[in-house]
Amino acid sequence: MDASTTLFVAVSAIIFLAVALKQLLSGLTLTPQLKNERAAARLPPGSTGLPLLGDMLRLISAYRLPNPDLFIHERIVARHGAMSTTHLLGERAVFSADPSFNRLVLSGDGRVVDTSYPSSVATLLGARSVLVTRGPAHKGLHALALARLGYPALPPLVARVDRLVLAAVAQWEPAGAAVRLVDEARKIAMSVNVHLLGIEPGPWSESLRREFNAISDGFVSLPFPLASLLPFTTYGKALKARKNVALALQEVVRKRMDEKAMDAGADGETAAGKKGKKDMVDLLLEADGGSFSMEQMVDFCVNLLAAGYDTTSLTMTLAVKFLTETPTALAQLREEHDSIRKGKGENQSLEWSDYQSMAFTQCVINETLRVGNIVNGVLRRANTDIHFKDYIIPKGYKIFASFGAVHLSSEHYENARTFHPWRWQSKNSKVQDVPASNLFTPFGGGPRQCPGNELARVVVSVFLHHLVTRFSWDEAEEDKVVFFPTTRTLKGYPINVRLRSGSIS
């Protein structure tokens, strides 16, 4: 352990113990309000007592296991049922593996519940980012994201993604290469994301990508008050990276403002008008009659770039890993894409109609999202007492709606831990009396449903198309999926890629 890590661990431990002690003392002295709260509430079973370290440590140790879902099912769900009371981040919380309750939480956002991510998320994404904004302001920001992301069928999106993916995989030709797949996937995800801002990927986006790697690490590190004074710690590095990203994005917005002013002066036609399609920066500059502050625009862009970065790239990486381990699925996928490629000219880009004909690919993506649980669940806070089944969850409680616990439950999916893309071919997987949409929520739902969900599917599909039609590969090293502090592969999935013999593209 190096000096900075030791210091970080020491500082973290002190803060952690201080928070735990404060919670312990507040738990020992039950205020009249808390006594009433407990009497009125009919909480799900579980730990309603003191918020001791045990809960947190149990959860952390569960996510360190190769199969945290197994632990969650055996130790939490089997013991307490689909809903249980616990403590999360030092607060009283309800953990839900109940698909109907999760739906209620997702659809009730802004009314019954509100988003409630740790303050470090707001610090790193920005206080005015979509994910942490609430109320009418959130509605406006979500609609703005959808204005750019919500029409993936409109040309030229699929063709553009095709071009960006091809540019990335062309680097592996002609001799083949040893690549760390997660890095390659991240390059692709970032190039698509900056494209949404009207920027061509290049050295600028690559340096931005490195800053986002630091920000991603920051999300899963322990934030502490003096982090900005300790720039060598993970969280301190993330804060610095956030600052650099903000400066770079401010520059982009300012440049665009100047261009707009010049264009309008010259011939009355805006740059966006000339391009024929507005990118995200154009939309931000026009939002609310042009009243957005620089901070609002930057926070929006940081959120957009961050939200589509690790998520999409990890989906690509896990899909390839799961396919490699399931050769029959890989063969069927290849057949689908070979047949699409045969129907097109050698260098002809994919279009929306090609994407729509990738039926088995969608099964592979669904199954990757179900087994991989890239976003394991969402955090909310009850705005009001919530009555659900026999329970009353008091106003103020934190709620973790776990998607992973539903996606990997054998109650809802046969052989739940097996990657089996064919299960998505028969529409009626095991649904019982729960609507199917409640059982599969990798992109959340309700007013906060991921606005980038279709774009993510397009990117992963196009990537798989070029991977399987052009290349074959094998694992360069054994790698495994880990779940702590977030889902990822331990080594970034190193593979040896070769041009496929008789490649048809």
Ligand code: HEM
């Ligand atoms: C496989 C890839 C992805 C997954 C699994 C994913 C998952 C999610 C989930 C679960 C949420 C809801 C969070 C909540 O309710 O608190 C969300 C929100 C969001 N996602 Fe995605 N996402 C993906 C890709 C993308 C992409 C490509 C973009 C854009 C480029 C994007 C932009 C956003 C934004 C802006 C939000 C905030 C929405 C709001 O709070 O209104 N996501 N995503």
